Amino acid sequence: MVAPARRAVLIALGLMALTIVAALAGRGRTPAPEVADLFPGGILRMGIETSPSPYIHLWDGEPAGLVIGLGQALAGELGLTPLFVNVSLDGRFDALRLGIVDLLIVVDARQTAMEADVLATRPWFNAGLALVSHEDLPFRSMQDMAGRSLALALGSAADAEARRWQRRIAAFTVLPYELPQHALDALRFRVAHAALVDALDARLYLRQQEMTLVMHQVSDQHLAMALLSDPPTRWRVVDRALGKLFEQGTVARLLDRWL
Template identity: 25%
Template sequence: MKLKQTFTKLGLTLLTGAAFLGVLGVTSSSKAANYQSDLVSQKQLTIGLEGTYKPYSYRQDGKLTGFEVKLGQALAKKLGLKAKFVPTKWDSLVAGVGADKYDLVLNNITQTPERKKNYRFSTPYIYSRYALISPKKAKLTKVQAIKGKTLAEGTGTNNAQVAKKYGAKISASGEFANSLALVRQGRADGTINSLEAYYAYAKSNKKVSDLNVTDLSKQVKPVKVSALLKKDNRQLQKAVDQALKQLAKDGTLSKLSKQYFGADITKAPK
């Protein structure tokens, strides 16, 4: 009798355990389904970027490379997905997320109150510093000195926002190299851009002695650069945040930063 009761209790225990595991399975698959439903295409992470902004994303021997390209590939791997990149011009890049052309944008995009109204951001993966670049003879070293000056900036970029904030006029320029050309030709008094982008440019372009470059870190706060996602894609944001946390912990973020920027700019400045 006791033996029968023991087997009966054991059976109930096994059934209870199986039911519990079943609930966990449903919960787990439900979460996975929610996350997968955020994707534009199943089994791949579709990423929008410009592909013309060294060292973030650019082409070398016809192939996309750069910090954000390698980051995108690492993110996709952590999520168990394949990375697919969609090069897009800046003017329509951000809007492409809302139009479901890709799952997220990796393009040196900072968190701003205006953007947060319409889009979702991951945790920051780098903290970008601004640089003020002008002709050597101009000696523009203070951000306050750009008031009334014409600066070559990408329309709607963080750089343009800073320039406008301090009273500069904007001359539209889509690419960093083009901005520097406008400065050299005297068609712009200068340009505000990321210090990291300038370092990368200087590595492959020896003729920079005609430019004056000022690190604005002590004048303008470094900005948080994050992945930009569709407002509704909360589950995908959580998955990306978790993947970024893992990439920071295993040293991947730091390694990529040093490789492409020459320093670790993945941690918040103290």
């Protein structure tokens, strides 16, 4: 299964343009000798899928978004020129093995455990489920929900999680809506005591609302980068660079900008 080609072509063209801009911006910077050996040509080839949003947006026809920003920042930290390469979900680990890309930017860290020759970096975002509630009546965990009402999107991961909770704690009322935004509206209008949505939806909603809502993550989905385990130095260099982006506040700034 492949995404419609027109969009992929637009994104590919945009990514090429970005590469040229990044190359011009990066002129004069040279990677450390160790990095230069690991990434011949001074290029960091990063595999991305064109579809998932909001990690990658088409912004005025140009690819932008959290993943693009993160890739650019990483390449900058390493003194390399970023090159984004479209890879399919099915073929992305093969793309690593065949040397088509140096790393994958967005991988659920649990997935690398199933690939013997792939390692995940430290995670850069936790996209797990979040329990959202009012600041004046906060709920932080499953146990808090007994006897309360919980809004969620029907059939979503939150729906499945709530059914797990129903087996473990005293009864609570589930209010299923068509969309996570409706579940969050139900919370905002105090139709529900809390809403269970994923961290992305929670962050995007909370930034739009003036009301004081708070979120507590109740499950983990750690997103990380992935590289081949051999050579291990390449993984170390990239993981260390990502660590520096955290220390410098770059990752937090990117998350705040896009989510």
